[in-house]
Amino acid sequence: MIRKYFILLILLGLSVGAQAQGKQIKNNPRYDRKPLDFGFSIGLNYIDLRTRTLPNLSTELPGYYRVYSETSPGYSIRIISKLRLSDHWDLRFSPGYAFTLRTLRFDVLNQFTLERELVERQIESSFLEFPLYMKFRADRIGNYRLYLLAGPKYNLDLSSDEDVEDDRVFKLKSNEINYDLGVGVDLYFEFFKFSPQIIYSFGITNQKVDDDTFLAAGLEGVYTRALLINFTFE
16 A cells, blocks of 8 residues: 555656756745744545554453454644754654544454453544654655654554543554654645645554553553645645
């Protein structure tokens, strides 16, 4: 999936850039010399959960067979502030809000009926996101410029059930640290810059809450993996 979106993004940038070169018009030629700049972004997110079970799950926890996750597309909104460091480097701080819904399905043995069943737990999250990125920009060609970005991100889940005392709820921690890697293209127009981008996010911190429930007992760790598709306007 990531490769497909990456190819589409590059083709879009090359197409727009080729059209701009053919017209011999360079929009906003001094745009990237601004020491400070601001903007916003809207986007889609696919925030999944990667689970790590006990090494010998079937013997260590009889009746616990496997667990898998499913994600639904969510959305995100961010505010962008940029500090120019050089012709090719920017420092970017992009706080924002993201909503997502994940589902964990547990293949387990019902302790009362002794029948195998699929137990489903939905996890709704509303994140306040605080990413800090370094952005490297290639040389500008016509009206487009490819770039890479990377950096850490702190998430605070406002919808976390971390402290809820209910065995029917699968709990995740409210605080999370991620590392983001992204690629995109800056497209220069007469009065603004439009930048589609794709970011892959790796959760670093273990989000599992040890609450002594059977479903949590079979897991060593729960980590976030996310694909973010953003459209920025500056």
